[in-house]
């Protein structure tokens with residue numbers, strides 16, 4: 318699913334990520350762990366094609382066996398068409414602030430899964446409920462700014478899942494959540510990956526979450542695989 322060899326990420330003359338090798342097999346779930354500032358988010362962003370223009374990335378990336386330019390910049394739609402979905406650390410930026418949550422989720426489910434509007438809405442409501450969001454139907458009518466941080470984070474997880482990705486890259490998808498909601502989101506991710514055969518690259522500080530969801534851990538320290 319994913320093969321990354323010798324990833325370097327630099328800003329100016331400063332090397333932030335150095336020689337990172339990482340592989341995720343089809344359907345495999347791998348955790349990327351390490352202390353704050355060790356390069357986890359930059360590595361995930363390089364895989365997703367979301368590194369900002371200030372960063373220079375080099376190395377070799379294959380997605381489903383096909384070489385991919387690490388310098389590419391992908392918007393959400395093109396990324397999702399390529400079978401990749403992301404849950405970002407700064408979740409709020411993944412949602413359009415001007416569009417109601419329901420329209421964003423239902424449209425993504427229709428576009429990516431070819432569902433009717435009614436079937437897409439049913440799927441979205443089911444997933445929001447599984448993510449421990451109370452009154453999902455009311456939530457669909459709200460704008461992102463009317464949601465709490467933990468609600469936005471779960472909406473972003475559901476947005477990634479409705480796209481039926483073959484590889485899901487989730488950067489700290491549970492940090493803003495209390496223990497109950499965290500457990501529900503972990504269950505949801507586990508069930509979704511098991512049922513759909515999606516592979517998962519999970520960036521997390523939380524070793525319990527990593528142990529529950531993933532069969533393998535890659536630890537970074539100071540921008541290198543430790």
Ligand SMILES: Nc1ncnc2c1ncn2[C@@H]1O[C@H](COP(=O)(O)OP(=O)(O)OP(=O)(O)O)[C@@H](O)[C@H]1O
Nearest residue numbers: 328331333351352353354355356357358359360371
């Ligand atoms: N534009 C930049 N200029 C200079 N340093 C940067 C820049 N962007 C990131 N860094 C540094 O790169 C390092 C890796 O950042 P990254 O966000 O990948 O860490 P992380 O492991 O995801 O941390 P956290 O767990 O806190 O999210 C950090 O030390 C960060 O300060």
